[in-house]
Amino acid sequence: MTHSLEAMLRPKSVAIIGASDTPSRIGGRPINSMKTLGFKGDIYPVNPKWETIQDLPAFGKIQDVPKGVDCAIIAVPAKIAVQSVRDCADQGVKSAVMFTSGFAELSDDGAKAQREITGIAKESGMRLIGPNCLGVFNVDASWYGTFTNAPGMLRLPPGPMGIVSQSGAYGAHVFMVSQLRGVGSNYWVTTGNESDVDVAEVIEFYAQAPDVKVILAYAEGMKDADRICKALEMARDAEKPVIFMKVGSTDVGAQAAASHTASLAGADAVYDALFKQYGVYRAETTEEFVDVAYACQYGRYPTGRKIDLQTISGGVGVQMADASVKYELDVAPLPVSTQKKLKELIPFAGVTNPVDFTAQALNDPSLMEANISMTIDEADFDAHIVYMASVPASPFTKDICKQIFTNIREKYADEIMMMSIIGPDEVVSTYEDLGIPCYEDPSLAVRAMASLMHFGEVFERGRPDAPPALPTGALPAPTTPIAEHEAKRVLNSIGVPVTTEELVQSREEAVAVWQKIGGKVVMKIASPDILHKTEIGGVLLSLDTAEEVAAGFDTLIERAKTAKPDAKIDGVIVAEMVSGGVETVMGVVCDPVFGPAVMFGLGGVFVEVLKDVTFRLAPFGVDEAHRMIDEIQGRAMLDGVRGAPPSDIEALAEALSKLSVFAATNADTIETIDVNPFIVLPNGAVAVDALIVPKVEN
Incomplete structure (x- = not known):
């Protein structure tokens, strides 16, 4: 893969400008992390006050570094940070991670300095992340361009997740929570003020990276619509789930009073549109964010929504069924013939769906294997969730449960399964090693399965169909205010059907149009200055005699002149009365x-x-x-x-x-x-x- 962020996320040589000999300081933490965790590339501390830093030769300035630098960490005060960026660009440094704060997030002067940084990066081709960010890291390469306590956060080996967050602190929080949840990550990027690299471009990198299978993204907002659309499209085409937490709202930039649509488009409606269009899963909480990622890391996505619910508790079965309906899963009943066989197997079982194999399974656990196997063999389900409570952790049933699900997994290797169990990590990991995600809360297991089905549908669907071409003769949008009849003429020209109608200037013309239509009509005032006609009584319905139509014309003209004396009146629209529909x-x-x-x-x-x-x-x-x-x-x-x-x-x-x-x-x-x-x-x-x-x- 060739990408302009390669040098930033997979560097072979690193300089730390503002390096510290004290491992706990911001300029010392990246060096300590890389040394502790085994970075194989070259590390060049830059600080004129020291000859050695953390047992490495130090350099007075970036110009003194003897070899080319893939990535420079800038950890100096704001007053000298801009010059440090310029020095890096002049020396041909390929990328920079800028910890320094005090820019656009602080003041107008800071914003001006940030624009200067952006200009330097764009002119030189050096990629820059930040300023005001917590940095980046790549677990597999032991590259830690961050001042977070990376060694203290690591619990798992590198995994398939790529994390990107505008917020550094939240990005660190998500990484730590995901590690505790059993979600293995490799890349971690915080974008800060996004003077150059933004969340969208990191998603684009992840979409192309062969060692990233799932993408987690957090953002308060976007600045480049084309870039985020392109990035999400690339991820969808590569069949990589994107799980997004978007906070804040978008300003639709329109006067709600002038448009009904505008009044409904506030908050996150436009971002919801973006995510739905590109198959993104939008998480509302950190728990959901990480839970869905946990399920996705197994890389298996049902292409349908038929769910099989198996349970040792009838009450929990009802909970799972309720959750399935909430998340629009199909809790289809088992075939009648299968239900009959299950009843013969366990007479007290519930056998429709959910299938409740009851506590009888504790006396004879082999019944559980037979029950699940029969359901898989004889019913056409897209996925399965099995609720077992603490049974797999019990000393009486631990070994037999492990054997049963090992048998099931060997026999049905392609079936997509989840379990809801409670037990210590070593028990849970037994089932995870079989490729079965585990959740304590059965309802959250259903939510997670719904997310997998969402991605399965998105990937199965593939690229959307192309938009149609506008017909020959389509009129352009107006550049000045127009009345309703003119707006409908424009819509009709692009192939959107409109009512049969005419604009009239007199009561006689109104009566003639009514006679031509041959049925009940609607009459409306036509004026580019009166947007909401009903508010002034400017619409009359179900007129069906010459007298009613003639009087209606007079009434509408009088109401318009009274309510809006300065309004330009084009006339009155006489339109067919549409009934039904x-x-x-x-x-x-x-x-x-x-x-x-x-x-x-x-x-x-x-x-x-x-x-x-x-x-x-x-x-x-x-x-x-x-x-x-x-x-x-x-x-x-x-x-x-x-x-x-x-x-x-x-x-x-x-x-x-x-x-x-x-x-x-x-x-x-x-x-x-x-x-x-x-x-x-x-x-x-x-x-x-x-x-x-x-x-x-x-």
């Missing part, structure tokens, strides 16, 4: 980092009160649109309820995809789009109202 909402909001994101949800109470919506970054194809649709809590409404026919999901997915392509094509112009409602009918779909808000130049 399911109201949905589509929209676009422009995020300052990630650009346009498309929102989808059901209309009415679902969006107004429950805020049952989901987002995706634009553009995307029809398959991704289908996944959006399937995510909302009210999804069943589209399948038809209480005798209503099912909605045309394909028409809805195509409209979402086309909207996403339009948004991406016009990313520099669009602030927000609202299509509300977008009514999905049994055959087709139609936009009833639309709003396009262009960006305003500052």
Whole structure:
């Protein structure tokens, strides 16, 4: 693998600028760690005050180091740190790890100095991580470019995890917790202020590194949308799980009052869209972060969601079943023929799913092996969880349990299994050595299995389908405010169906359009200055006589002039009254980092009160649109309820995809789009109202 971070994460020679002879000091800890743990490369302490440092020859300045340096650690005060970076660049140092703080996180002057550091790195090609970071390490190479107590944290040999964290302290916390949990890591990177290298680029490195199989990432925010999307895409294509803890929120950069979509896009909606789009598992707690990593390190991912639950306790079986439903696993019952055989084997057993083989297994443990084997042989499950409590640790059943699961693993080497057991480390490790992850809490075992199934589906799915091309004749997004009828004309030009309607300037024209439509109509005021027509009574429904339509025209014009005397009035829209179908909402909001994101949800109470919506970054194809649709809590409404026919999901997915392509094509112009409602009918779909808000130049 060739990557620009190679010299930083796999260096053969290291200089420590600001090196200390005292192992406990910041400038002394990296040297002590590397010497203690056996770094095989060259170590060059740099400090003009010393001839030797920790029994190594010291050098007065980086220019005195006799050979080329792959990575320099900069552990000097901020006032001389910039010059140290420049000296390293001038000497051809390939990379630098900058512990020094006092930059953008502190003051405007610090931010200016940090920009200077960034410029030096970019001009010279020297890669730099930090400033204000805890550094990096590579356990396998015994390379410790960090002032953490690395030797004191190590509990395990190098493992398949690559950890990257913007926060140094949290990164150290995660490493220590994961070591205690039995999660073996190799690479550990903290990015600090990210003047050059950021979390996304480290993920990219891990995606290409053959000795990394699972990626753990922590960040407060992202600055480069293209880079993080590329990195996550590379990890997905390499079938490497990315487990991400993202904290904080994104500023969507739009006026909520001007757009319904914008008011729903706060907090982490855009990051959720990013993670869903690229198959990332988002952890909410450190426990979840590490628990999922623990399961992933075994490298086996079910491609379906059918779960077999085996238990020695009926009550725990119910807990696991409840957790399985929560995490959307399929607790399918065993075949009736298998249930009958299991009953003959253990008369008091529960045999549907969960399978409760009861405490009878304590009297005759061989029944447990027969029970599990029969379930695997005769039912088609994607994975299995077995709850055994402390039985595998009991002196009465310890050996036989070990033999039983050794037999099962030998007989069913390809089956994906987890256990929920309680016991000392040496007992747990017995089952881990068989390739069976172990959890004390059975519900957490279910959560972990759900995460493996998530990644299995992502890897099985592969790359998403390509976004569609915009049709010939597609109109561009407006650069100035436009009224509803103009917004719908733009949408119609990109292939999003809209209602039959006309703009009229008089009551006579309104009546003529009503007669042409031949049924009930909706009448609305048309004005680029009146975004929320219902707030001024600017919408009239179900008009179906010439008198009603003529009076409606007068009423709308009068209401608009009264409510907004200075508003530009284009006229009145007379549109067909769409009946039936399911109201949905589509929209676009422009995020300052990630650009346009498309929102989808059901209309009415679902969006107004429950805020049952989901987002995706634009553009995307029809398959991704289908996944959006399937995510909302009210999804069943589209399948038809209480005798209503099912909605045309394909028409809805195509409209979402086309909207996403339009948004991406016009990313520099669009602030927000609202299509509300977008009514999905049994055959087709139609936009009833639309709003396009262009960006305003500052």
